Amino acid sequence: MIVPEPDRAHILEAVSDRGLDLEDIREDSRSSTWHVTIVVDGDSGVSLDDLAELSTALDPLAERWGGPDRPVTLEVTSRGVDAPLELPRHWRRARGRQVDITYVPGADGPQRGRIGDLDEEAGVVRLVSGAGRGKKVDSVALEQVDRAVIRVEFRPAPQDELDLLSGPGDAGRGARGGEDR
Helix, strand or coil: CCCCHHHHHHHHHHHHHCCCEEEEEEEECCCCCEEEEEEEECCCCCCHHHHHHHHHHHHHHHHHHCCCCCCEEEEEEECCCCCCCCCHHHHHHCCCCEEEEEECCCCCCCCEEEEEEEECCCCEEEEEECCHHHCEEEEEEHHHEEEEEECCCCCCCCHHHHCCCCCCCCCCCCCCCCEEC
16 A cells, blocks of 8 residues: 555545545556556536645655655546446536446446436436437436446537426426436
8 A cells, every 4th residue: 555544534634625525546556656646526526726736735745655765656636527427426416418328237227318417315317318309308226327427528418408407396306207208
């Protein structure tokens, strides 16, 4: 282990103090230069300024990790667009984005859709799928999702899809039942 336990607590505190979530601490000690990657995320995204500020704050810790004979490279980064949606907060932060989904064996649902409201208590996300007048709204249980990854889009989302991201009376909480539109 490159990063000692007390320093992990300090990293978590430094990340939290900036209103961010610590997603991962990755360590690679296979080469002569050790590499530590701190992965963060936030409700409003993560700016380059956020990453630079956090990197500057954590650099004094990193300088102690390797010693004079073993340099350590510190990288502070965000989750990235290709990171799978694994936690409810990932789904909430991806609202309005298009997603590709693979389901656990025995589960079925749309394989591509636009992420709508999330009901964290019920563990259900609203998905808008289909094209044109064939748009469909489904409620997908997160426990049935094996893997979900955001699709990169180069055009704004169609307004008719955005209009379906919340159901009548949902007030931003999320849908519970599927419905055709």
